[in-house]
Amino acid sequence: MAHIRIIGGGISGSILALRAHMSGHSIDWWKYGRPSASLAASGIYNPIVLKRLKLVWRAAELARCAEQFYADTNALLGSEWAAPIPIWHRIQEQGKINDWEAQSADAGFVDFLGLIHGKKEVYGELKKAGRLLVAPWLDEVEQFMAQWHRVKNQKWCVDEHLDGTTTVLCMGWKTDGLPYGIPENAMAPVKGEVLTLRLPGYPHSDKIVHGGVFIMPLRDDLYKVGATYSWDPLDERPSDQGKEWLLEQLSKLWPGPVEQVGHEAAVRPAVRDRKPILGAVGGHEGLYVFNGMGSRGTLLAPLLSQWMLDHMFHSVPLPSEVDLGRFSE
Ligand SMILES: Cc1cc2nc3c(=O)[nH]c(=O)nc-3n(C[C@H](O)[C@H](O)[C@H](O)COP(=O)(O)OP(=O)(O)OC[C@H]3O[C@@H](n4cnc5c(N)ncnc54)[C@H](O)[C@@H]3O)c2cc1C
Structure with a gap:
């Protein structure tokens, strides 16, 4: 099978690397710098936009593929960092409970919207969701890939390293300039x-609870609580404002004790039209980008990595919604 060079060691690069390995390619994987967005991510994959009770673009296909990919790669890696887990979405108004019940009978939603739980505090159960514990999983993927392929700690640079080898740039959002190849x-x-918080006595350690923020169980009484969305300043520094907002949202779901363990900030590689960016970089033979996963890298990358390989090695056209070429039209 063909040789491929992958640049970037975040969720996108790691999923593409595993996918390429499983398809029999030989790989040079250049990992350089801290994959800060991926390390900050809670790793939740969920095919519903909970705030508006809408399906994510291609929800059924993405959810099916993510479920299969994480089952296959758990088996390959011999670990369980990825696992299905229900999300309980807090519903506060009778009208919204009625909406949930009506929508859960709809053919498009029947696989995703489950039962309503509770009387005083009401939750809708979301099915087909899961979580990837990203930090230990990234380490494990690196160790696994190093047994089979060349993994190096090297920065890819357009002036030095453009040589016609099939190369995929999975560079996320960069602090020192825009990712190469993207307008x-x-x-x-x-x-x-x-x-990251310790929540002694918090009762929902077997599920993710959502209501303004996500409360995601890690282990023992440790939880991740996120996330904020902000644009100014666009930096990777945790802020007091962000922390206060998260704690305030949390207090509506959990009035009990809270002990802070960690606070992280990063920048999501989001795209103007909210779709990822895949495809060939014009004018450079063999150069591609795989980026723009926004706030859903864990849901999107399993399916999109397959599209990317099919496109590069079997000339299968990419769906126009994700094709890099859409920005030059
Ligand atoms: C607070 C927060 C919470 C989030 N929660 C979730 C969640 O629950 N679920 C979810 O799916 N997503 C979540 N996300 C989004 C998720 O983080 C992104 O979708 C995902 O991490 C993007 O991964 P990436 O590999 O494209 O980018 P990154 O993680 O940024 O990785 C890119 C890598 O490429 C490297 N690189 C860049 N340039 C070069 C170069 N020239 N040479 C070599 N290497 C290079 C960088 O150093 C970096 O290591 C969250 C994000 C944030 C900030």
């Missing part, structure tokens, strides 16, 4: 902050 006006990066 300047295409990206619309979004800062996000997340807290």
Whole structure:
């Protein structure tokens, strides 16, 4: 099978690397710098926009593919960092409970919207969701890939390293300039902050609870609580404002004790039209981008990595919604 060079060691690069490995390609994987967005991510994959009770673009296909990909790669890696987990969405108004019940009978939603739970505090159960514990998973993917392929700690640089080898840039949002190959006006990066908290006595350790923020169980009484969305300043510094907002939202879901363990901030590689960016970089033989995963890298990348390989090695056209070429039309 063909050789491929992958640049970037975040969620996008790691999922593409695993996918390429499973398809039998030989790989040079250049990982350089801290994949800050991926390390900050709670790793939740969920095919519903909960605020508006809408399906994500291609929800059924993405959810099916993510479920299969994480089952396959858990088996390959011999670990369980990815796992299905229900999300309980807090519903506060009778009208919204009625909407949930009506919509859960709709053919498009029947696989995703589950039962309503509770009387005083009411939650709608979301099915087909899961979470990837990103930090330990990234380490494990690196160790696994190093047994089979060349993994190096090297920065890819257009002037030095453009040589016709099939090369995929999975560079996320960069602090030192725009990701190479993507037009300047295409990206619309979004800062996000997340807290790691100890919540002694918190009762929902077997599910993710959502209501303004997500409360996601890590282990024992440790939880991730996120996330904020902000644009100014666009930096990777945790802010007091972000922390206060997260704690205020949390207090509506959990009035009990809270002990801060961590606070992270990073920038999501989001795109102006809210779709990822895949495809060939014009004028450079063999050069491609795989980027723009926004706030849903764990849901999107399993399916999109397959599209990327099919496109590069079997000339299968990319769906126009994600094709890099859409920005030059
Ligand atoms: C607070 C927060 C919470 C989030 N929660 C979730 C969530 O629950 N679920 C979810 O799916 N998503 C979530 N996201 C979004 C998720 O983080 C992104 O979708 C995902 O991490 C993007 O991964 P990436 O690999 O494209 O980018 P990154 O993680 O930024 O990785 C890119 C890598 O490429 C490297 N790189 C760049 N240039 C070069 C170069 N020239 N040479 C070599 N390497 C290079 C960078 O150093 C970096 O390591 C969240 C994001 C934030 C900020």
